Amino acid sequence: MRKSVRASLLAATCLVAVPAHAQDASVDERLDRLEALVGALIERLDQQDTMNTEQQAEIAATTEMVMAQTTAMRDEQEQLAAQVGNVAEAQEQDGFSVGNTRFTLGGYVKLDALTLRTSGGQLPDGAITRDFLIPSTIPIGGEASGWDTDFSARQTRVYLDTSTDLGNGTPLRSHVEIDFMVTPGGDERISNSYEPRLRQAYLVYGDWLFGQTWSTFQNVGALPESMDFIGTTPGTVFDRQPMIRYTSGNFQIAAEQPETTITTPTGGRVLPGDDTMPDIVARYNQGGDWGSVSLAGIVRALHVDEDDFGLTDDTALGYGLSLSGRINVGERDDLRFMATAGDGLGRYIGLNIVNDTAIDAAGDLDPIFTYSGFAAFRHWWSDDLRSTIAASYFRADNPVLLTSDQVTDESWNAFVNLVWSPATRFDVGLEYMYAERMLEDGRSGNLQKVQLSTRYAF
Template identity: 60%
Template sequence: MAHRKIHMAKMLLLAGSIMTTAPAFAQNDDVNARLDRLEGLVNMLVERLDRQEQAVSQEDAALARQARQALQETRQLATRTEAVEQQVAEQKAAGPDNRGFKVGNTRVTYGGYVKVDAISERTSGGQVASNSIARDFLIPGLIPVGGTASGFDTDFSARQTRFFLKTETDVGDGHKIGSHIELDFMVTAGGNERISNSFTPRVRQAYITFDNWLFGQTWSTFQDVGALPEALDFIGPTPGTVFDRQPMVRYTNGGLQIALEQPETTITSATGGRVIAGDDNIPDIVVRYNHKGDFGHLTAAAIGRNLRVNQDDFGLINDSAIGFGLSLSGKLKVGSKDDFKFMATAGQGLGRYIGLNIVNDAAVRADGSLDPIATYSGFVAYRHFWADNVRSTLSGSYFKADNPVVLTTGSVTDESWNVFGNIVYSPVAPLDLGIEYMFAKRQLENGASGNLQKVQVSAKYKF
């Protein structure tokens, strides 16, 4: 009897040790096999005790029952641990969009940031009105030229704050369907600096994804968002970058993307003014290829456009012209943390895609036909990490237009450029505190010019 009790005590100790180490075992593929072998040994012992029922004391029977119960609890604990670890692995694989909740077969995730800016700005060629969007971020085409220099004007704003909501629905049959809606408060009316600063929300992005297809409004396929450098300004290297969001239909297969995007022709009239004809009938066509690797990424994009104007705008003959362009961009890793970003774009009839429409797509000849305007632009940027939580970006960009001055007059922009540098400190990962200095210049075809100096301090919390 004493001998059997010793064996039963050993079995209980073994079961108890498994219970305490189940989370570690759950990481091994053979945990269930080990439990099966141990359970078999206990069952054999119980069967022997059952055959010797008359000789077994009540204490021995109780020990046997406890051993079996301990094994059952151990198996349940291991199963729960495996489920938790699987859930954690799935969340890690999902990346930053693992926040959110499920409603039926739809997973809803959210994100965005809250950003507060203090901007002090001075312009050499005239005063920028207090309600102008040119005081919220750099718009090269609105840098004043030919006027009296202003002092440093300071504004506080939280308008860049944004929020997005994403969904992904399991529809079965291997299909993936999702949506993305994103809002912010830039370039909208409704607020004032006197009392409320209550600016109206606007739609930044709103699209549906289905397998390899995208339908809706997002960044133009001609633009490489991943090449934009870190800037406290809303965009940063504005004169030298492609920048456009619009409705489209896009197909993606690996690194290849093909898109049909919203057409819109902007025309420079004989007086130098801008006319938005609204006569377009063929989508802008974009083909793009992205190559990614350990080095970073490289992107090549080509665009073809049909620029069109109708007689109802100018009272002349109908005409259309071809616009086209090529953009090369990328991000190259330097060392363990630093990176170098760049973009170079050239073509004709690209006006509204470059630098927030610095110049227009085409000018109108005397006979009513269109003369596409050639443009050249680009930027470079280097980001250096001084420490894990302190970094700086230095960037410069340039834009040049080949305007047909006979048609556009000398009052249109000939070139624009800017440089900026910043330092950003992140006391904790989601929070960025930074300061940035920017200098930008705009020059017209007639030689007149103006510059802008800006100091910006920002706090941004990403969630």
């Protein structure tokens, strides 16, 4: 009995001696305690020539406990070592390192083949208004167009991420991203070349972000899957701009680039560039297995100087709230939504459908109240086939005496698509969209579009 107990204890000692590289601090402490216990038991065996039945049973039970704990800890250490190995392998495959900085390249290649028609006038050949939906540019009052077809790879984008080890436990990260949308370049006759443009460029250190990225007022995670560049544009908060953002848990607050857009009495747009205070945005995010929601609020100081209109200086308050999110439905489906309302939000909604404010004869600013929103449902037909159906709406309360009746009063759109993923990160999608815009004078125009897109993300 004594020999078998000693053999078990020695085996336990061997199990305790797991590789040091697979340990963490808490596991090390537990192993030290077990080693001490094993040593005490062996010493007790050596000091006793005879043992009664109760002593033998006590030592046997203790030995069994030690064996069980050490076996469990060995399994834990093996799992930890495997995880460490997997992370190291992933790091080797994902990007490359130069000194203490790791670089990662990503993006996607996308081709859009689309055909569209409008009820109230022809959209110019080569204009960005034919690349994706811009609600404020839907023609009104002209002759209906035919079906115009365009092919484009302009949405293709590339980004570079970096993460630098500063030696203090907090990495310094950066993100730079470009694409080729809304930029000039070659025509459609020969080269189809387009100049790159900066989409995002920011750095993150701890809880702080500095640079250009999506506005804190916008919830990118709520956007539905669409072949169009945005999809539910009339009802969507959409803005990228420079900012300073602080994040603490679920809460974010940011000071973002200000810019006041003004509607003149003739319905034109003026960008005075007289802003003195940043736009202040606060946002709270909450998520779980059920999905996620975000509530964002914004306060703006809309401003114009007398050197723009020859009138008195004036500042007006702009403000707004936006509730958005994604709710999981069943195992894979989801419902996405956004609802936004406020005064002086013009440039944040639907690609600036209306302006932030109008100006009266005395030079005073009159912020324009707007409300908007969208809802989208995505359903998975199978592991590689899915569809999204979505609709959005926008409405402005224009001060018509100051803006004229030729500005947009309402806009809405709806689309449905079918997306097939024959391979990982490779999508082929077909989408039909209908969009409409109404002026304050009651006239309207619509746009219909059929779009086929292929995208490979790398």
